[in-house]
Amino acid sequence: MANTKKRTIVCFGDSNTWGYDAETDHRFNDEIRWTGLLHTELGDAYRVIEEGLPGRTSVSEDPLFEGLAGISYLYPCLMSHAPLDLVVIMLGTNDTKERFALTSYNIAQGIVRLALKARASGAGLDGKAPEVLVIAPPPIGAAYIHTPIGKSMGSNCSEKSIELSEHLAALLTGTDIHFMDSREDVSMNEIDYMHLDQQGHRNMADLVQYHVKRILN
Template identity: 50%
Template sequence: MGKRIVCFGDSNTWGYDAVTNGRFPDDVRWTGILKKLLGENYTIIEEGLCGRTTVLEDPLNEGMNGLKYLNPCLMSHSEIDYLVIMLGTNDCKQRYALTAKNIADGLKRLIIKAKETPAWAKKPQILVVAPAPIEPECEQSPVAGEMGICSEKSRALAKEMKLCAKELGCDFFDAEQIGTMNQIDHMHLDKESHARLAEALASMIRERV
């Protein structure tokens, strides 16, 4: 059986395409490209949900709390070898009123829970991916009413998440290095960024697993 990699995220892992208001095809999503790049010795498991947060209950939408779903998710896919977490974008929504540090603290709770879950083939190995920042234009885009004021907070996430990853012994990647947003809602990765993200993560995963 190939090495099992769980990719736990939100709409940018689910593959939301703002141009069509639908989902990118398998061979366009970063998870699908990652599967192709890594080959048959790896099993890539998509666990993306639009709207998912690190640890927050959404008062408007059911089931968005990543912490509550994490244990059954990992156990259902066990035994796993590597966990990729890319969350935090939705935590930036104005209605949650959090700081970037608060969001990173939520991520810390996720990581600790993941490590304690008896779903690992060997020792826990986790990669924290700081999401590419939301652009300021999002706040005047079609999703402005949903997101509110969010871009400045989003840009501060990578610094806090890097500290969190270091503290807990996780790998870290800042998706701002490769990410460009679509020019409609300015908060979802464009097609080209999915490919670049997959290439970057494939290199890291080959070194670790």
Template identity: 50%
Template sequence: MKKRIVIFGDSNTWGYDAKSGGRFNEEIRWPMVAAKLLGESYRVYEEGLCGRTTCLDDPFNEGLSGLSYILPCLQSHSPLDMLVIMLGTNDCKERFSLTGANIALGMRRLVMKALAADVWRDKPNILIIAPGPILKECELSDVGKNMGKCSDKSYELAKEYKLVAEELNVGFLDAAPYVEMNDIDFMHLTEDSHKVLAKKVSEVIKNTLDNKEVKI
């Protein structure tokens, strides 16, 4: 059986294209590019949703709490060999009034729920990715009307997520060195960033799983 990976995230995992207002195709979206790089011995399940948070119910949009959806998501794709989570951008919205440390607590809850889930083929393998920070210009863009003051706390996530990863003994990657935000809404990845992030994440997945025997 192929090694089975769930990539769980928000609009930057779904593949939002700020230029068109639509979605990048499969040749661009980083989970699908990573799948291609990983090759035929892997099966990648792309689980991105625009607006998704770690654990918060949005008052204006239904079904966006990652904590509420993570278990059925993992169960539907089980048995699993690895879970990759890149969330936190939407938790930065001003209306949630959270600090970077607060958002990390949401990620902690999400990871703990996944660790305890009866979905793993062998043992849990989880990678937390701190998303690239939201640029300050976002707050003055059209998207900024929804996001509010969001940039400063987004720069805190990598430090806080690393602490969570160390506590829970899971993997950690800071996406910031590998990605750039577009110059339209300043919070979604450029096309080139999808490709660079895919390469890095596929390397981490291979380093984590390639030496592990897959049980059928």
């Protein structure tokens, strides 16, 4: 009898994994979100689990909102869905907020810390390490500061987000963690300049699908 075990992927991220639609202030449906598109493209041999939370950071506790630090939720999250074949981590956009006072390098350090924790979680098959893919999110557009979200985000978010991918690539070089830079193929919307629009979700799904097949096949 053929082995029908599904490959399980957890997508751990923020509002761009949750699927926030800046035009309506609601959530894109399954057919639009990149995680839903990814599941459709990969087919029934895969199980894609969405673990997106608006406002989530990599390691910083938000003084204004509860429960947003990814570092404290990652382990129970992964173990609850185990065994896993792949953990996809896409964070960093919220970490650029001025109130966290982090440099782009600090943000990259926090994301790498998450990735290493995922690898060491034992959430893979038979308690082994799952594969981990870190995605550098598309940069925040400079015009975000002139939108209503600019007051909450604070200054220099765009600049830090632009620098993030370079630091992530350097810090992950020589590790067994996979890296994907989305900035050349995916862009943010032109409403708040920090969330994916429908085309952005489509492009993200296509790009992630390529890396999933490269890693797991």
